[in-house]
Amino acid sequence: MPFDFTPLFPASLPPPAVRWAGAPKYNFVGGNNDPGEVPLDGLMAAAQSVLQREGRTLATYGLNSGPQGYRPLRDFLSTKLKRDAGMTCSADDILIVSGSLQALDLVNSALLARGDTVIVEKDNYQGSLNRFTRLGVTAVGIPLDKGGMRMDALEAALQDLKARGVTPKFIYTIPTVQNPTATILDESRRARLLELADAYDVPIVEDDCYADLVWSGERPRAIHAMSQSDNVIHIGSFSKSIAPALRVGFVVAPWAVMSRMLALKTDAGSGALEQMVLAEYCAAHFGTHVPALRKGLRKKVETLMEALNEQFGTAAEFDDPKGGIFLWVKLPDNVDSLKLYQAALKEGVAINPGPEWSVDKDHSKSRIRICFASPSHQDIREGIAVLADVCRREFGVPTRSSNVAKA
């Protein structure tokens, strides 16, 4: 008679996971990257040289670098963040973490308590929204336009909260290639955001995970770089620029917050081999690898946009993104993207339904997120054709595809 663990589970536990059944054939979900763009030779050479030189430090937790992570990787980041994002921070201001998701967990644990309120872009990263929900934190959504978070709406929300006696714990923003809208907040809006943050005494959490993937290679200065009052916690990652299965991200934070995050980071350090290999590789090759990666991603999104135009015609509305790995697509109002998601999955096509990526379930009902970095060009074309067929069968749209009228 097997022991029954069920009565032991606390009531607050999330529902159980289902068994993994393998990836769908046409996989347009998850922040996966292009397998062809993994810099294998460079990573292999980096592994050899760094292990040869200092592999024996693997015998020590945290290497010889202490709890904030491998020092040469923090040194690389300090230089990179200055060069690319205009940020002034030293290795001592940087904490290496096991992917930016751990950064979110540490920031949330250090600052949030049940019942708190945060401000977020209305359409947002599912992983962040789910975290706030699990913590019992209210996420107030600010609408976006083609320029990202609307500052008039942010000001109104701050005023409204203040009138109700609510001080949000922080403004969580993905300003550079926003997830899922792919919008980029320009520097004038960033300046306004900082003014509002100062005026209402609310700090900012800047999630900059996609910032390396702006097609032009030119990104606005980080909000962290523009702040005069050290009120910005900055989060980044190597998942999008090198490889997502390497779980290496980072947080830049003032010591007041850093010292609290360190006290909460009771994992005896993040994976050392990945940190060592990344530091070795990136110091020499980051600057040439990433532009090549961006070119490949740009070609992928062009294939995706062509396929959508061909298969959906005017039924699929989207803006040509300025960077990233996903497209946020508006389908006709009668399309329920949660139903479309279920129906498409049965045909081997995985997409993200809008309501899972937004605090506004009505606004996002007919929207979907399509990740384009991982599937091949051919799979993008085939998968979007299947998606259009499913959508037509379920919702009667698109009525035309491949320039042919459909029943």
Add this chain to the structure above:
Amino acid sequence: MPFDFTPLFPASLPPPAVRWAGAPKYNFVGGNNDPGEVPLDGLMAAAQSVLQREGRTLATYGLNSGPQGYRPLRDFLSTKLKRDAGMTCSADDILIVSGSLQALDLVNSALLARGDTVIVEKDNYQGSLNRFTRLGVTAVGIPLDKGGMRMDALEAALQDLKARGVTPKFIYTIPTVQNPTATILDESRRARLLELADAYDVPIVEDDCYADLVWSGERPRAIHAMSQSDNVIHIGSFSKSIAPALRVGFVVAPWAVMSRMLALKTDAGSGALEQMVLAEYCAAHFGTHVPALRKGLRKKVETLMEALNEQFGTAAEFDDPKGGIFLWVKLPDNVDSLKLYQAALKEGVAINPGPEWSVDKDHSKSRIRICFASPSHQDIREGIAVLADVCRREFGVPTRSSNVAKA
């Protein structure tokens, strides 16, 4: 004027960390290993071959293996756990985690709520005790003797709790090279433990992190292997057998618990490169590497025991351990190990004071944990001599060292 984050911190937050000041000269704390025993050539070769063959899968979260971790590593573990520990489990029963600390967090989160009670060995791993404290869980300590957890005392505690209407959520045990006592629970006690667990309807969490380091190479069957009712969650690690800075551990659990842990593991997978390199290396070399490592560790502990005998004489009491990386030492009753810890640290010697490794602060007051794997033989001798000097200065003992009477 810098932004003040202080008012934002929730009241429940642990105290802030202090800035890392580097490792002490004589470092007898932490589960660090012998730098000379890191199998560098093997790890380099493994990195090359596995990256060459399947490195492109790094572009996909979780590789092609799903959320339970890199499949070849789980396959290796399935075989290893059968061979070494007598366990019958398939890759589907195994979850790869970012070090066994994440395993503890997931097990605790899946099973514990504030106010719960667990049963533990009285002297215990600080990381586990701290976790229970932070969660607001009462840890009831069971005394140990030379054979590990005393089953008569466990039975009495279970009876006592039952009489008080308390059902412990689980019995947490480190049965094979217990931390810090280095005791090994033999199979007859394991059988009795399972009887008691069945009788009182309490499951067991078996933390087997040190089990590879039994000098003889022969370990009792895992409690998991002996259970008839699938009531054991088994935790293991590669930190002690390969290298601690690689953050790779694992949990074996029935699906009822596994599915809950998976729902709680929202980190998008554990580090893939470390999993890949370990799987590649271990499949070929684990069986030859670990016996060599054990030999080296045995020599280290012999140096430590000689140094203690020479410097402390009869003032230091300990049992010759049957494996592991630490020694649990009893000093004379007047020694306050928390004070000794502070004084020794000033002289560059780090030890673990007993009260941080026990639920019984009186019992552990004059005890210390000394980790011997990382320091060189010379540093062990020098560090123990400094420790004896500090101890004599602070507490008047040992009165003799190096066979010479001291003032």
